[in-house]
Amino acid sequence: xxxxxxxxxxxxxxxxxxxxxxxxxxxxxxxxxxxxxxxxxxxxxxxxxxxxxxxxxxxxxxxxxxxxxxxxxxxxxxxxxxxxxxxxxxxxxxxxxxxxxxxxxxxxxxxxxx
Amino acid sequence: xxxxxxxxxxxxxxxxxxxxxxxxxxxxxxxxxxxxxxxxxxxxxxxxxxxxxxxxxxxxxxxxxxxxxxxxxxxxxxxxxxxxxxxxxxxxxxxxxxxxxxxxxxxxxxxxxxxxxxxxxxxxxxxxxxxxxxxxxxxxxxxxxxxxxxxxxxxxxxxxxxxxxxxxxxxxxxxxxxxxxxxxxxxxxxxxxxxxxxxxxxxxxxxxxxxxxxxxxxxxxxxxxxxxxxxxxxxxxxxxxxxxxxxxxxxxxxxxxxxxxxxxxxxxxxxxxxxxxxxxxxxxxxxxxxxxxxxxxxxxxxxxxxxxxxxxxxxxxxxxxxxxxxxxxxxxxxxxxxxxxxxxxxxxxxxxxxxxxxxxxxxxxxxxxxxxxxxxxxxxxxxxxxxxxxxxxxxxxxxxxxxxxxxxxxxxxxxxxxxxxxxxxxxxxxxxxxxxxxxxxxxxxxxxxxxxxxxxxxxxxxxxxxxxxxxxxxxxxxxxxxxxxxxxxxxxxxxxxxxxxxxxxxxxxxxxxxxxxxxxxxxxxxxxxxxxxxxxxxxxxxxxxxxxxxxxxxxxxxxxxxxxxxxxxxxxxxxxxxxxxxxxxxxxxxxxxxxxxxxxxxxxxxxxxxxxxxxxxxxxxxxxxxxxxxxxxxxxxxxxxxxxxxxxxxxxxxxxxxxxxxxxxxxxxxxxxxxxxxxxxxxxxxxxxxxxxxxxxxxxxxxxxxxxxxxxxxxxxxxxxxxxxxxxxxxxxxxxxxxxxxxxxxxxxxxxxxxxxxxxxxxxxxxxxxxxxxxxxxxxxxxxxxxxxxxxxxxxxxxxxxxxxxxxxxxxxxxxxxxxxxxxxxxxxxxxxxxxxxxxxxxxxxxxxxxxxxxxxxxxxxxxxxxx
Numbered sequence: 001x002x003x004x005x006x007x008x009x010x011x012x013x014x015x016x017x018x019x020x021x022x023x024x025x026x027x028x029x030x031x032x033x034x035x036x037x038x039x040x041x042x043x044x045x046x047x048x049x050x051x052x053x054x055x056x057x058x059x060x061x062x063x064x065x066x067x068x069x070x071x072x073x074x075x076x077x078x079x080x081x082x083x084x085x086x087x088x089x090x091x092x093x094x095x096x097x098x099x100x101x102x103x104x105x106x107x108x109x110x111x112x113x114x
Numbered sequence: 115x116x117x118x119x120x121x122x123x124x125x126x127x128x129x130x131x132x133x134x135x136x137x138x139x140x141x142x143x144x145x146x147x148x149x150x151x152x153x154x155x156x157x158x159x160x161x162x163x164x165x166x167x168x169x170x171x172x173x174x175x176x177x178x179x180x181x182x183x184x185x186x187x188x189x190x191x192x193x194x195x196x197x198x199x200x201x202x203x204x205x206x207x208x209x210x211x212x213x214x215x216x217x218x219x220x221x222x223x224x225x226x227x228x229x230x231x232x233x234x235x236x237x238x239x240x241x242x243x244x245x246x247x248x249x250x251x252x253x254x255x256x257x258x259x260x261x262x263x264x265x266x267x268x269x270x271x272x273x274x275x276x277x278x279x280x281x282x283x284x285x286x287x288x289x290x291x292x293x294x295x296x297x298x299x300x301x302x303x304x305x306x307x308x309x310x311x312x313x314x315x316x317x318x319x320x321x322x323x324x325x326x327x328x329x330x331x332x333x334x335x336x337x338x339x340x341x342x343x344x345x346x347x348x349x350x351x352x353x354x355x356x357x358x359x360x361x362x363x364x365x366x367x368x369x370x371x372x373x374x375x376x377x378x379x380x381x382x383x384x385x386x387x388x389x390x391x392x393x394x395x396x397x398x399x400x401x402x403x404x405x406x407x408x409x410x411x412x413x414x415x416x417x418x419x420x421x422x423x424x425x426x427x428x429x430x431x432x433x434x435x436x437x438x439x440x441x442x443x444x445x446x447x448x449x450x451x452x453x454x455x456x457x458x459x460x461x462x463x464x465x466x467x468x469x470x471x472x473x474x475x476x477x478x479x480x481x482x483x484x485x486x487x488x489x490x491x492x493x494x495x496x497x498x499x500x501x502x503x504x505x506x507x508x509x510x511x512x513x514x515x516x517x518x519x520x521x522x523x524x525x526x527x528x529x530x531x532x533x534x535x536x537x538x539x540x541x542x543x544x545x546x547x548x549x550x551x552x553x554x555x556x557x558x559x560x561x562x563x564x565x566x567x568x569x570x571x572x573x574x575x576x577x578x579x580x581x582x583x584x585x586x587x588x589x590x591x592x593x594x595x596x597x598x599x600x601x602x603x604x605x606x607x608x609x610x611x612x613x614x615x616x617x618x619x620x621x622x623x624x625x626x627x628x629x630x631x632x633x634x635x636x637x638x639x640x641x642x643x644x645x646x647x648x649x650x651x652x653x654x655x656x657x658x659x660x661x662x663x664x665x666x667x668x669x670x671x672x673x674x675x676x677x678x679x680x681x682x683x684x685x686x687x688x689x690x691x692x693x694x695x696x697x698x699x700x701x702x703x704x705x706x707x708x709x710x711x712x713x714x715x716x717x718x719x720x721x722x723x724x725x726x727x728x729x730x731x732x733x734x735x736x737x738x739x740x741x742x743x744x745x746x747x748x749x750x751x752x753x754x755x756x757x758x759x760x761x762x763x764x765x766x767x768x769x770x771x772x773x774x775x776x777x778x779x780x781x782x783x784x785x786x787x788x789x790x791x792x793x794x795x796x797x798x799x800x801x802x803x804x805x806x807x808x809x810x811x812x813x814x815x816x817x818x819x820x821x822x823x824x825x826x827x828x829x830x831x832x833x834x835x836x837x838x839x840x841x842x843x844x845x846x847x848x849x850x851x852x853x854x855x856x857x858x859x860x861x862x863x864x865x866x867x868x869x870x871x872x873x874x875x876x877x878x879x880x881x882x883x884x885x886x887x888x889x890x891x892x893x894x895x896x897x898x899x900x901x902x903x904x905x906x907x908x909x910x911x912x913x914x915x916x917x918x919x920x921x922x923x924x925x926x927x928x929x930x931x932x933x934x935x936x937x938x939x940x941x942x943x944x945x946x947x948x949x950x951x952x953x954x955x956x957x958x959x960x961x962x963x964x965x966x967x968x969x970x971x972x973x974x975x976x977x978x979x980x981x982x
Contacts, residue, residue: 002632026142027147045169046172047175049139050178050181050182053182054182056121057118058118059117059118065135068146070149070956075139075145087507
C-alpha cells in the first residue's frame, strides 16, 4: 500500500480533527491520522511538532503533561473552543473544495456542451 | 494575541524548562515509535535506529518549534549582540574612535537639551500640574502681554472668570533685605491664595492666609532660609527687615519649590504688604502676572472666551496703547509662560541648528568608518550567506553592532553632559549672580537620558543603515551568489568620499561661522565706548529727591555726583522728533546736569558745558560731535537752533527753540552692538526735575563696602527706598556677556566639529592602511618607494579635504548672509575667518591623515604578502 504526501496547509486541519477525537499525545495523533486514512496519508513525523506548537500559539489546542499507557511522561493535546470553531470552518471549506474538484473531475463533454 | 504573548513570555522566562520539555516530547516520540516497531517484529537495536530515521532532522524540527513560539528572533538578537561585542572588542581602534566621535556630539546635544528642559519643560512640583494655566492678554496689534494692571488683576483674583477655579497674582520683586543692603534680594510678591492655588505646602510652618489683621508676613524658600537666616534651626517667628519694614517668617518652603518663574525666589511676601512698602509700585501700568487652575469641566477655549470678555470690558480703564483685543488662557508646562517660551525657542533655534550640524558631522564620520569596516567584511558576509543566512539577517547583524556602539556612546555622552553641566551653568550665570539674580538650578534628569538615547538611536539609523545596505547589496533579492558589481561598489570609495566631503564641508562652515562670531565678539570687547566706566555707580531710586542727593553727595566714598534721565548702557535714551531748520530729525535726548560730563570723563570739544544757570531751565543744549556733523555739515554748530516739541516725558519738557552751546565727544550709551550713538542731544537738568531718574556716582572704589554705604544712605533717607545699584563696569560686562557666550559657544562647537573630523579621518586612514596591507605590500614588492605609497594613500584624503573646503566656504558665506539679515550691526566678512580658518583646518585634516599613513613605511612587502 503506497502512501501519499499531504496537500500543503492540510496538516493543521488533520491535526485539529485528530485532537477533536479526544485528548492524545503527538505520536497518538500521528497514528490516528494514518489509521483513519487507511495508511494512505503519511505525515512527516518531525513536522508534526512544529505544527502542534503553532496551533497552541494560536490557542486552537491546549497541552498538558501526563502519563501515557505504558507509563511514560508525555505531552497531551486537547481541543479548545476556538479550535473547535476553526475545525468546523476548515472542514466546511474543504468539503466545498472537494465537491468542486469532484464535479470538475467527473464532468463529461455532454455536460459541458449543454 | 494575548495567548501567544503569554506563551512566548513563559518560554522566554523559563527557557531551560522549554528546552527540556522539547527534549522530553521528542524522546517520548522515539520511545513510542520504537515500541511499535518492536511489536511489529523489528529487532530492538534496529527499531531505535529506524525510529530516529523516520523522525528526520531533529535539529531542524526543534528550530521550527522554537520559531513557532517566537524564540528565534530573540536567539538571533542575542547571538548578534554577542557577535557585535566580540567584533568591537577585537577592533579597539575603531571602537574607541567611534565612541569618542558620537559620544562627544551626543554629550553636547544632551547639554543643550538639559538647558532647554530646565526652563521650558520642567514644571514646579504642583499638586495638579495638568490644570495649571497662565492668563495673557493680546492687543489689537497681536502683541502678547503677560502682565496685567493691578486693578484688573485684583478683580480677577477676587472673582475668577468662568472656566478657571482659582486665579492667583504674582510679580517678581527685588528688595533690600537687611543686613545685606548693597545687593537686592529677589523674591515674589503674591496674592494670599498663591500657595493654596498651586497646591504646594510649606516644609515648615504655614503659607499665607486671607486674614487681613495679621502683620507683615514672609515665607522663605529653602535657599532663602540658608542665605537670609544662615539656615538657623528655628526660622519660624524670626523677624527680617525687608525694605525698611519688619516681616515675620511664618513658613519655609521645601527645597523643590523655588517659585513659578526661572528666577529662584528667596522669599514670598503678600501683595498687600508689598504695596504698603512700595506705594509707588501701584501705577496704571502692567504689574502682575496671573496664573491659575483650570476647572475640570471646562476647555481652554471656553476659559479664554470668558476671560476675553472680562478683559475687553476693562479696556476703558487702560491706556490706549495697552488696550486688549482678546485674552488667552493657556496651559503652563514649565517655568516659562507661553510667550517667553516662544522667545526661548527662537533664541535656541540657531544654537540647536549648530548642535544638530555637529551631530550630523559625527554621524557622517561614523558612517564613513562603518562603511570601511563593513566593506572589509565582504568575505565573512559571503560565508554567512553561503550557509543560509538571508540578507536581512546580515543587515540586522550589522545594525546590532551600530546600535551597541550608539548605546555606549549615549552613556558616554550622558556622563560627559552630567560632568560639564555645573561648570557650564556657573559660566553662563556668573554675571547674573553678581547682579543678585539666582536662576533655578539645571539638572540632568530622566528626560535628558531618554533624549540622548533617542538621538543615539536616530544616529544609528543614520550612520549604520546606509553602510549596512551597501555592504549587503551584493546579495539583494535573496541571491545566494553575490552580485559582483555591487560587491565592487560596496568596497569602492565613492560613498566614503561623499561622506568625508560632507563632514569636512560642515566642519569648515561651523568653524568659519564660529570665527565670524568670535570676530564680532572681539569687536564688541574692544569697542571704545567714549567714557570711563571705572569707579562709577548708577543709582536708580525711582525718584531723586533733594534729600537723597544731599545724603549721597555727602558720603566720603563719593567723589562726584551727577544727575541723568537715564544712565548710559541701561537702555536707549528718549527719542524726540525735532525740527532742525525745516527738516524733521529723530534725535536721542538725555537730560543731564553739568557734572555728568565730568563724572564720565567726556570731553567738551567746542563751546562750553552746562552752567548752574543753564540747569535752572535755560533753552540750551549740548550735542555730540557726530550729531553736529550730521545736522550741520561743515558749519560751526555753536549757536545753531534745534526746535523741540513739548513732551510729557523728560520731566514735562517745555517745547521751544534750544540753542547749541557746546559740542561733546561721542559715546556709546545705548547698546554695544549699535556702536557710537547716532545722535546724542543733552538737555540741562537739576535736582527736583521729574525728568531725573538716576544718579551717577564717581566713587573711590566699587567695593562691597562702598556699595553697602550707598545703599545704607538710601535707606537712611527713606527706609522704603529700594536703590538699585549698578556699577558701570558691571553694566559693560552684562552687555558683553551675550557676545562672550556666543563666541565661546560657537568656537567650542567649531573646534569639536574639527576634532571629530580629524579623529574620524585619522581612524579611517589607519583602518585603510591595515586593510590595504596586502595591496601596499604588492606595490612595494613591485618597486614603489615608501614615499610614493604614502603619497598615494594621502592623495585620496587630500582630494576630499580640498572639495570639503571648497564647498564649506560658500556654505559659510550663505549662512553669514542669513545672520547678517538678523542684525545689520554684525560684520559678516572677515579675512581670517574665511581664509586662515579653512587653511588651518585643511592642514590639521591632512596631518590627521598623514600620521597613520606613515605606517605604510613600516610594512615589509614579504610579510604583507605572506599574511595574505
